[in-house]
Amino acid sequence: MRDIVVIGHKANTSGDFTLNDLPGSAGRMDILCRCVSSALFLSFGMRRDVNVHLLLLGEPDPGKILRFEGLHLRYLNPDERSSGSLIQKALQKSATEQDIRSTPGVWIRRGNLDSLLSGFEGRTLLYLREDGEDIRAIANEIRDPVFILGDHVGVTEEEEAQLLKAGAKIISVGPLSLHSNHCITLIHNELDRAEAERGELPGEADSRIED
Amino acid sequence: MRDIVVIGHKANTSGDFTLNDLPGSAGRMDILCRCVSSALFLSFGMRRDVNVHLLLLGEPDPGKILRFEGLHLRYLNPDERSSGSLIQKALQKSATEQDIRSTPGVWIRRGNLDSLLSGFEGRTLLYLREDGEDIRAIANEIRDPVFILGDHVGVTEEEEAQLLKAGAKIISVGPLSLHSNHCITLIHNELDRAEAERGELPGEADSRIED
Numbered sequence: 414m415r416d417i418v419v420i421g422h423k424a425n426t427s428g429d430f431t432l433n434d435l436p437g438s439a440g441r442m443d444i445l446c447r448c449v450s451s452a453l454f455l456s457f458g459m460r461r462d463v464n465v466h467l468l469l470l471g472e473p474d475p476g477k478i479l480r481f482e483g484l485h486l487r488y489l490n491p492d493e494r495s496s497g498s499l500i501q502k503a504l505q506k507s508a509t510e511q512d513i514r515s516t517p518g519v520w521i522r523r524g525n526l527d528s529l530l531s532g533f534e535g536r537t538l539l540y541l542r543e544d545g546e547d548i549r550a551i552a553n554e555i556r557d558p559v560f561i562l563g564d565h566v567g568v569t570e571e572e573e574a575q576l577l578k579a580g581a582k583i584i585s586v587g588p589l590s591l592h593s594n595h596c597i598t599l600i601h602n603e604l605d606r607a608e609a610e611r612g613e614l615p616g617e618a619d620s621r622i623e624d
Numbered sequence: 625m626r627d628i629v630v631i632g633h634k635a636n637t638s639g640d641f642t643l644n645d646l647p648g649s650a651g652r653m654d655i656l657c658r659c660v661s662s663a664l665f666l667s668f669g670m671r672r673d674v675n676v677h678l679l680l681l682g683e684p685d686p687g688k689i690l691r692f693e694g695l696h697l698r699y700l701n702p703d704e705r706s707s708g709s710l711i712q713k714a715l716q717k718s719a720t721e722q723d724i725r726s727t728p729g730v731w732i733r734r735g736n737l738d739s740l741l742s743g744f745e746g747r748t749l750l751y752l753r754e755d756g757e758d759i760r761a762i763a764n765e766i767r768d769p770v771f772i773l774g775d776h777v778g779v780t781e782e783e784e785a786q787l788l789k790a791g792a793k794i795i796s797v798g799p800l801s802l803h804s805n806h807c808i809t810l811i812h813n814e815l816d817r818a819e820a821e822r823g824e825l826p827g828e829a830d831s832r833i834e835d
């Protein structure tokens with residue numbers, strides 16, 4: 414399983430925005446939409462072994478966590494508007510601390526970085542930062558990872574402290590600072606290659622669709 | 625310089641579409657929009673050493689070539705709608721065989737794959753196909769490349785024959801079939817890493833902005 418967390422510091426938390434302006438009225442929701450797409454899409458079908466967690470911290474109701482489960486996901490197309498629309502639908506539910514299902518494979522709850530991280534006990538936490546250890550040097554040893562990325566403003570000092578306290582290792586995907594969705598594509602490629610080298614099916618490419 | 629060609633077999637060629645439906649009414653223009661964004665954006669600013677060439681082959685006026693020049697580009701944001709809007713503006717010009725400038729850094733002309741390839745004489749043509757040679761094995765030797773990618777239907781047999789006749793080498797970016805924009809991100813990363821290893825500034829990260 415590959416889990417991917419993206420922190421959206423300005424991302425709208427009520428669903429009250431227009432799909433025609435995901436960067437503006439929705440608080441750079443376009444970034445999160447591209448992350449969902451890069452995390453989940455293969456050329457033909459979906460990465461069923463991937464979950465995406467969006468931590469939305471913008472106004473008017475900060476602290477919502479959306480989860481996209483590759484295994485159960487439906488109604489998602491690769492364009493930004495499509496993920497934007499599933500995000501909007503989920504935000505229109507009245508969220509509690511307990512998961513509520515919005516559409517197949519999309520869940521929403523209230524929470525913060527700490528509550529999100531507490532659900533990953535026993536997993537390998539990998540926090541992406543430009544000056545981290547090169548993922549290419551360790552890709553072969555990575556098992557059952559949870560990757561954590563920032564948005565256009567990165568990760569705050571406080572969040573970073575929480576990540577390090579939870580045991581996260583800092584890794585880099587290359588020599589330039591890139592957009593979060595590009596980093597996700599690079600992570601997948603490193604793991605796909607490592608799995609293929611080990612003779613496994615990369616990205617569980619044959620993966621079942623359950624519903 | 626890195627040049628990237630994407631062939632859009634169904635992509636609208638009149639500009640007569642709505643930005644609210646890039647996948648449908650615009651003939652999977654969303655694919656090309658994501659390619660433009662993945663080819664040109666860094667975290668802070670643009671890759672000034674990159675040109676993107678979109679070959680649009682859909683109705684109603686097939687055979688238009690749009691060129692995005694990283695060095696001169698303005699008014700582009702990373703979201704799909706932003707590149708979609710620059711594409712639409714360019715398509716609304718009456719195109720001839722000669723380049724016409726639409727917005728800063730965006731050019732349009734009539735043409736086909738042959739006329740496009742003839743402009744790349746002396747360059748290294750690299751055609752992306754799932755079963756090609758691993759780019760990672762040769763990234764260090766790549767200089768002044770032109771990468772050619774298909775869209776959701778790939779590359780036709782006839783186009784492939786033209787590419788091979790022009791001397792293109794077939795390369796792969798990994799063990800799974802991916803979306804075209806994901807492939808572009810992976811190409812850049814291989815070249816960025818190779819340049820950094822050689823002690824060059826990867827992606828000409830310091831690059832000047834001319835206008």
Ligand SMILES: C[S@@+](CC[C@H](N)C(=O)[O-])C[C@H]1O[C@@H](n2cnc3c(N)ncnc32)[C@H](O)[C@@H]1O
Nearest residue numbers: 541542543562563566567585586587589590591
């Ligand atoms: C647009 S970048 C953030 C830019 C910048 N770090 C800042 O603080 O404003 C978005 C996220 O992508 C990840 N990232 C970008 N480039 C990276 C690289 N080369 N290696 C690892 N992670 C990277 C980081 O997690 C970062 O928070």
Ligand SMILES: C[S@@+](CC[C@H](N)C(=O)[O-])C[C@H]1O[C@@H](n2cnc3c(N)ncnc32)[C@H](O)[C@@H]1O
Nearest residue numbers: 752753754773774777778796797798800801802
């Ligand atoms: C969505 S894929 C095309 C799917 C499939 N090849 C077809 O013919 O329908 C879009 C393009 O990305 C490129 N591509 C996808 N995966 C690739 C890989 N692993 N290596 C090299 N190129 C790849 C190819 O240029 C392909 O035409």
